[in-house]
Amino acid sequence: MHVAYPPEDPAQIARRPIRVWDLPTRIFHWLLVAAFVVQWITQDDARLLDYHVFAGYAIGVLLVFRVLWGFLGTRYARFDSFAFSPRQALQHLCAMLAGRHERHLGHNPAGTWSIFGLLALGLATVVTGIATLGGAKQLGPLRGLIGYARGDTFALVHKYLAWSMLVLVALHLLGVLLASRAEHENLVVSMVVGTKSSNGSFGGVPAATPVASVLLVILAIGVWSYFRGYLQARPLQPYLPFTQPALAENAAWTKECGGCHLAYHPSILPARSWTKLLREQHAHFGEDLDLEDESVRRLQGFAAMQSAEAHRTTLAWKVDSTTPSSATPLRVTDTGYWKHRHADLSDADWTRTKRFACDGCHLDAAAGTFLPGAIQVGMQTASPEKVR
């Protein structure tokens, strides 16, 4: 007996899903997206610098992995599968704008160049980020090898590269949107689940799960070793993600200045400011200090050696390089740099901590290092157990 089966739908044959993106490529893609978002959230916030730095290292590891995977990976992850010339990319774009979309199972010629651009810009942003950290903050692997001024230049380049990346990301998203519409296939979902529909002329690729596991394990070890300090933190012993060699101390300075207030380290103001403060010691913000001449001499000597001009900290460098030589600020809160760094704090933030009580938020204020990551806004004011 003849049984009449309905004819096969040609669209069904054409729309058989095959795996195009292997697991390592997808994990790379979405972790890069996550890290990129973290970078824009944490940029320019000293409180979050350790997250920014870690995400930067993670991006570096991901990009290096992606370059290696471009040679060793599965078919559509390999560079040779999408080694299109710029001319081909242009032709592809023109065809697309003319309404003739040319479908590629892997990256199309235009998309290829956003991939190469993002890889190159990403690596350059990571490198200039590490150079910024080493120069402008004197932290990280390049500490001491780059000066503050050069570090500031790297910071500027780092910023421009990041913005260029953002522009390229926007173009990439636009391309994904247009191609998704032209191909009647959600390419974002493809990057999540790994499959795209195929007419069967090409086979799928293996998932490469072992490689993906190795990549995840490396990143997990990175997270653990970078952030485990937070697990050991106690209320009176907060974890400081960044450290620097201790600054010089002076017994007379600690005793005389620390008797009434935080013994502000001399590195926070220029030498001329300390000279003026000590000369005007009989009218010191409403108090007559009545310091003996010998004490004044000792304090003056320490201040002269450790003042902002010695550039022993980022704060010192910034205060010295941004305060006009005609100005003699008597308080660090009068400097343009201080105002710039605290501009985003509202009056409500200053209810618990007075502006001159640096140690109200800066855990290392007594040490004078004012490191990023050692900041807790809204912390209770001065307690004797404060980190030194």
Next chain:
Amino acid sequence: MTPVRKALVTLFAALSWALIAPRAHAGVVDDLLKHYTELGAANFSAEAGEAFFDRAVIDAKTGEPRKCTLCHTTDLRRTGKHATTGKVIEPLAPSVNPKRLTDARDIEKWLARNCKWTLGRECTPQEKGDVLVMIRGR
């Protein structure tokens, strides 16, 4: 030395220091009181010192009342707080803070600075002596 003997020696040393140390401090204050007497003060009294310590004086510039207890509180065995900076001030009472009243220069420096801020003038030898006698008893 056995651990027990070591512990005994340490205990003995600590006990002797505890007996000698307060006398050494008393010496510092006694010397200052003697000095104040030479300047014309006499009959130092803890009661007078206590009254002086809590007496408010209107500051000429700000119009605000100022007194010693503003920063040091009325209970000298507790920590105080600097009126402008908020810095914690360790207790003045030698009974809980043995470092107090051990350095004549320190005593004179703080009396000079704090009298000027609180009263707008230096304290008289009589006032300083009364306050020291009062603090010593706490």
